[in-house]
Amino acid sequence: MDEISDNTFIEVHGSDVSNDDPSLLTIVLEVSPEGWFNIKDQTSIMDVVKSLLVFLNGHLSLNNSNQVAFVLSSPAGSKFLYPDTSKTYEEIPLNVTSEETVENSNKSEELSFVTKGMYRQFRVVDETVLSGLSQTMSDITHAQDDKVTGSSRLSGALSLALSYTNRMMKLDQSISTTTASAISSAANISNKESSTAGASSGTNANSYGTSRMKSRILVVTPNDNEDIKYISLMKAIFGAQKMKVAIDIAKLGRKDSSYLQQAADATNGVYLHIEKPLGLIQVLCTAYFIEPSIRPLMILPTNSNVNYKASCFITGKSVEIGYVCSVCLCIMSEIPDRMSCPTCNSHFDEKLIAKLKRKPVVKKRKLDNGSSESSTPAPEA
Structure with missing residues (x-):
């Protein structure tokens, strides 16, 4: 709690409080065999993933328009676990026969990792992440030694997360502009005779059109080795600064990471060295659960000992x-x-x-x- 407390208070006027815009949360999990082996007595990768899924479900429950993404960084490379481009995430059509329905339900029961009574949005995210993680861990187990003991691919995972964030921001901006133009045209037709009402409706349309999706990235890594590609990481940091995307770091393991400290400090993110991963869900729901729109109003955990080597x-x-x-x-x-x-x-x-x-x-x-x-x-x- 000493890291969360701070004596600096900033006075923010009421007009600076942003509206309830949608938010994108991207989680980058690094699967380092050596790093997870070092903390095997404290926690396991499955326990950490379960806490992250609860964190994602909580983010989705805050706003119906919120979006999530899950990127896995392994020695074999980086890839998306959610969203998965090979899946459509659609319901079973109503015109299928009963035999096909039973067959599909049996297959889903074999591949399902969660209960069927869960909210569909949560179930889709949980099943996709857990199934993709299980496949990746199986590939790492049967891979050769040179692929398992390779250097960190965290910089590549950050590049994937930033590319997806940029795409979602551009898509949200185009949808907002199209919807705002439709609202403004309808308001002009219905309020031709009233100039005052037309001005007010135009103001509302403009305010709706300027709304943009907020975004942040959470990196969870147990890697204690300083084998991150520094140049690629700095390029990702500069890209996040230009896009105004905060990079939060949840560092597990025994040592701090100077490069990840620089990433969090340069992008106004939160860096915490979690020495006891058993209480990870409590840390996620307090220090990392704050939306970007209300972060100027909150006192975030600060890290004054940033090593800029x-x-x-x-x-x-x-x-x-x-x-x-x-x-x-x-x-x-x-x-x-x-x-x-x-x-x-x-x-x-x-x-x-x-x-x-x-x-x-x-x-x-x-x-x-x-x-x-x-x-x-x-x-x-």
Whole structure:
């Protein structure tokens, strides 16, 4: 609770409170065999997925127009579990025979992971996510070792989530514009004689047309290794900043992730290191359940200890002190052998490289008593 409390209060006027716009919640779950093995004594991936499904159902119940998506990031790649393009999510037609209905119901009972008495929207999401997760875990189990022990694909999963978010925002904006034009035309026909009523109806139409779908992304990962592709992750962060999409991070495991801290801090998201995953559902329903439209009115958990260390563009490892290209700001932990930037191919000045590679010179100075003392001057910048 100490991370949630904050002494900073912001006064927001009543006119700044947004209306009840639809919201898109995208969950990115990283399936890292090594990460989940390290926390096997605390929780399992199935328990975490169950908590996430309850979280998704709660989001859908807030607004009939709310949308959800579920992206799975595994060593074999990233893919959508929901929505699944191979399924139509339609009811059984009424003109089918009883034998076909019984056959379809038997197949659904074999593949079903939830009870049939559940609300249809919740059941579709839960069954699709659980069946896709079961298939992915089976593929990882029977895969080769090089596919299981690969580097993190989290940056690719974030790119998928942002692409889907951009599509949903554009689709929502086009639907809102079409509906607003229809409402405004109908209002003009019915209120030709009343200019005052026409102005008020036009105001309502404009306010409806400017409504846009809000969106946020929740990343759940137990990976403790800093093997995320830094360049791809920073591109995803810049894209989320431009789209005004908050990236929330629920970090499981034993260590913090400096790169994910940067993602949450740069996009005004929430970063929490959950040391006890058994209470994950309580954390999800408090810190991460706040809609983007009302986040300016709430006191969100803050993280003041953000580590902004970068990654070397050559070796891919974290850099404490390194070299930066003056053209493209490429970060390097060592000077390339070809004397040029690995990103923009800008040729470095030979004199400057020679000065950087020059070793410190040991000089001797005479003391007052006639003895000498060696001193190492600081290298030139």
